[in-house]
Amino acid sequence: MPPDHDMLWRRCAHLGRVLLPLVDQEPWRQARRHENLQAWGIDTTAGERLIELFAALATHAVAVDTSLSAAELRLRRRLTLNGKLSACL
Numbered sequence: 001m002p003p004d005h006d007m008l009w010r011r012c013a014h015l016g017r018v019l020l021p022l023v024d025q026e027p028w029r030q031a032r033r034h035e036n037l038q039a040w041g042i043d044t045t046a047g048e049r050l051i052e053l054f055a056a057l058a059t060h061a062v063a064v065d066t067s068l069s070a071a072e073l074r075l076r077r078r079l080t081l082n083g084k085l086s087a088c089l
Helices: 003-023 027-039 044-067 070-088
Strands: none
Touching (some): 003 044, 027 044
16 A cells, blocks of 8 residues: 555544544443443454444545545446446356
8 A cells, every 4th residue: 555545544543443432421332332242242352343443444445435536436336336246147
């Protein structure tokens, strides 16, 4: 990845780590999340790390997509659609 993508990823990863404490301002949310993770058989620490990672991936995808020109976005969507259609055939 070019340096600007590295910086973008680091910022998205940081945002992913910052989101859970913001959500946990209401104490019942953390307890409920921990209960759900345990019910699903996922270690609490690993589950929270996965949540941070998914938040970072989603943020990164949005940031990259918004930086594309309209033509690049159409081409990317067309390639993605063609890949999904060929995978189904």
